Amino acid sequence: MTRIGSRTTGRPTLAEVARLSGVSPITASRALRGVSTVAPALVEKVVAAAASLGYVANPAARALASARSHSVVVLIPSLSNQLFIDTLEAIHEVMRPRGLEVLIGNYHYDVGEEENLIRNYLAYQPCGILLTGFERSEASRQMLAASGVPCVHMMELGGEPGALSVGFSQQCAGRAAAEHLIARGRRRLAFIAAQLDPRVMQRAEGFRQALREAGLCAPALEVLDPQPSSIGLGGELFSRLLEQAPEVDGIFFCNDDLAQGAVLQALRQGIEVPQQVAMVGFNDLPASAHMVPRLTSIRTPRAAVGRHAAQALLNLLDGKRVVDERQDMGFELVVRESS
Structure with a gap:
């Protein structure tokens, strides 16, 4: 036998x-x-x-035999956000033809949890890592630098010299929302945000800058909540804002699900959108085009970020010269009925 x-x-x-x-x-x-x-x-x-x-x-045995695995690690802060789902799909589309496995780590917007994931995944000797943004613990930075594993940062632009990034300017996106509402004749503008991760706060700063330049900055017209973003929370924060500032006539939401919840809450309260208050969301999630009224939103290039970041990492693995350390995918203001 x-x-x-x-x-x-x-x-x-x-x-x-x-x-x-x-x-x-x-x-x-x-x-x-x-x-x-x-x-x-x-x-x-x-x-x-x-x-x-x-x-x-047996990927562990394969990694030991080659001193490098055929795995790429992708670290994201959320699996419940459509933004990152679309990005992951695009990464898979690029990596799959090369026979590379994609290992996903979800750190729930917690730098300590991300640090543990980095420590654990580096033990598997991945051939590359895709990171979300630039804010992480010093221990994580040291581990990544010592590992020598090629890294590409997603969703933001910038970082230290030599750090590859594929994304767009979160700050410019916040500015674009403010400028749109100002151009619509709105003067009592507010910002509603949840989660409060670094990219949210970059959007907030862009929004504030545009208001300051227009002489409209009013810090009291902000509702910032650290809870995870959701439709239900959007309705709650909208009601809270109106209690504080009933005269508000324009709102920028850090994410579309918050804006969607606000649209529904306005309907319940008999508040006309955009006649009484104009609304602008962020990310242009699929349901936003079907709200009543249809939601104006900033469309983010989440799939493009995934594709280009994955390709940039493949270029590093192939030893190709990096032409541009910062790949700006841009964004688009999609104007609909809510503003």
């Missing part, structure tokens, strides 16, 4: 998959990782052989 499995574990090995499918172990490995250069017919044979043997790849 022919023995199947490694001497130590008894599990089927890559060599056995290769032998059964009539290809080299390297070709078998590439076929199972989805590398696009392997002919479809060979992929089919290798996959069938692996299935018949019950073979499951």
Whole structure:
């Protein structure tokens, strides 16, 4: 009887998959990782052989053999935000043809939790890391620098010299919202925000700058809540704002779900939008185009950020020269009925 499995574990090995499918172990490995250069017919044979043997790849062993895994780590602050879901989908589309596995870490907007994820994932010797923004603990910075693992930062522009970033100016986006409301003749402008992560506060600063330049800055017309952003919270914060400043006639929300909740709350309270108060959201989530009234929002390039960040990381892995350390994907103000 022919023995199947490694001497130590008894599990089927890559060599056995290769032998059964009539290809080299390297070709078998590439076929199972989805590398696009392997002919479809060979992929089919290798996959069938692996299935018949019950073979499951051991990424830890592969990393030890090559001193580098075929995994890319993506660290994001939320899996409940559509922004990051779209970004992750785009990253997968770029990485999959190269046979790279995408390991996702969700740190819930907590720099301590991100630090633990970085420490744990670096033990797996990833070939690259995609990070969200630039704000993290000093320990995280030191670990990343010492690891030598190529990194690309997403969603923001800037950072230290040599740091690659793919995103857009959050501050300019906040300024654009203010300038739009001012151009619509609104003068009692407010900012409503939740979560209060660094990118939210950058938008807030851009909004404030535009108001100061127009002589309209009123710090009291801000409602900032550290809770996670949601439709329900948007309605609550809108009501809270009107209690504090019933004369407000224009509002910029840090995220569309807050704005959507405010639109619904205004409907319940008989407040006309935009006649009494104009509203502008952020991210242009799918439901915003179907609200009543349809929501004006700043459309963010979340999929483009994912694609370009992933490609930038691949370029680093391929040893290609970096032409532009800051890739600005821009944003678009989508004007609809709410403003």
